[in-house]
Amino acid sequence: MSTSTEHPRIATVRTFLVAPDPNKSDADRPGYWLYNQEISNPMSKYAKYKDNRDSWGVDVLKTFCVEIEASDGTVGFAIGHGGFVGCFLTEEHFKRFLIDADPRDTNMIWDQMYRGSQHYGRRGITMMIISVIDLALWDLLGKIRGEPVYKLIGGQTKEHLIAYCTGPNPDLAKQQGYWGNKVPLPYSPTEPDSLQKNYDVLANHRKKGGRGFPIMVDCYMSLNISYAIKLITKCADLEIEWWEEVLSPDDTEGYVLLKQALPQIRWATGEHEYTRYGFRKLVEGRLLDVLQPDIQWCGGLTELLRISTHAAAYDVDVIPHGTSHYTVHFCMSQPNSSLIEYVAYSPDGKSVGPVYGDFFVKEPLPTDGIVKSEEFNKPGFGLEISPHVKLLPARDFLKPYLDVFGK
Incomplete structure (x- = not known):
């Protein structure tokens, strides 16, 4: 922590890729079940790619890391999505603003x-890269001030966080103390008899969870309006808590029609939306009951706070997508974040685990479905990289390109 009267300034920005662990197989991968199961998705209509998400390259970019060092030696760090492209754009473009x-x-x-960056991207990977940089900045700022990030953005709004589980086993989620369980919709509208097959799967989930235990359904951008109305009407007796990402994220008008057709249903989406501009119509049109931005995709903490403030004016819940220790700090500070999501990131989907496996040392996880505030009271985001992790400096593998085209 700086003792100088002049506040530290940003001195250095570094980026890294994470070296694969040669001792681990693909089956050891966190959330292995999630990437290798049948799930209704935007590519389901193509037989070659419908069986699992890995087949069509959903995670081909991998992760990358940003390290921001201040003039007093304090270092902020964050990890997220973007891979080689994230390293390149951070080093060669975004660094100039830092x-x-x-x-x-x-x-x-x-x-x-x-x-x-508007001339080459306002959403998608460009915004994911900005998100990682932004999170590294907040980590740096918290460490300079000696405070956890949630204390910098409004402080504590609740005694603890209530978690729900995303996984294939509602009975296990219930036993483990989670508020509810979100399950994937397995069959797409293009598959024969999918309406009945989807109902049967969801009915089995309801049986395993029991009446009164909240079950949510993730449709992963794969349905159309007429099919969604048929399916949700058919499933009325299953008491689904909310239906998630029913339509393409670009079909805002479709959500208008869904809300008109089934006003009693709780609708959720936002995982694949970006910035406050992307969420504006969804919020102001009162099309959603649950907003689900991803802090590592939508623009980082800085932009997520703006999205949340806008949603609060319409009494819309903001329950961010995905497991993330960054999300913990956000949810603790926001009155309109009633729940936090944790994914069953064990390879078999039977228990919750950190999204990056053992990348961080002792990353706090829920106990009996509860995340306690005292577990994330270290400065910044409170994350420490495990000593066995090998980071590959981006400047090393960018050098051949920079020798030809760079400075």
Whole structure:
């Protein structure tokens, strides 16, 4: 922590890829079940790619890491999605908005990164990269101030966080103390007799969870309006808590029609939406009951706070997508975040685990479905990289390109 009267400024930005662990097989991968099961998805209509998400490259970019060092030696760190592309854009483009900046100026830095990249991307991978940089900035700022991030963005709004589980076993989630369980919809509208088959699977989930235990259904952008109405009407007796990502994220008008047709249903989406601009119509049109931005995709913590503030004005719950220790700090600070999601990231899907496996040392996880605030009271995001992790400096593998085209 700095003792100087002048606040530290950003001195260095570094990026890394994570070296694969040669001692682990693909079956050891966190969430192995999630990537290798039949799930209704946008590619289901193509027989070659319908069986699992890995087949069509859903995670081909892998992760990358950003390290931001201040002039006093304090280092902020974050991990997220973007792989080689994330390293390149951070090193060769976004770094210009960071060096010598005051890390407290998160709004200005975010705005410069966003405006400075609009000519090649306002969503998708560009926003994922900005998200990782933004999270590293907040980690740095918390460490400089000696406070956990949630204390910097409004402080504590609840005694603890209530978690729900995303996984294939509602009975296990219930036994483990989770508030509810979210399950994937297995069959797409293009498959024969999928309406009945989907009903049968969901009815079995309801049987395993029992009446009164919340069950949510993730449709993963795979349905159309007429099929969704038929399926949800057919499943009325199953008491589904909410239906998630029923339509393509670009079909805002479709959600208008769904809300009109089935106003009693709780609708959720937002995992594949980006920035406050993308969420504006969803919120102002009162099309959703649950908003699900991903802190590592939507623009980072800085932008997620703006999305949440807008949603709060319409009394919309913000329950971010995905397991993330970054999300813990957000949810603790926001009155309109009633739940937090944890994915069953054990390879077999039987228990919750961290999304990056053993990348971090002792990353806090829920106990009996509860996340206690005292478990994330270290400065910044409170994450420490495991000593066995090998990070590959981006400058090393970017060098051949930079020797030809760079500086």
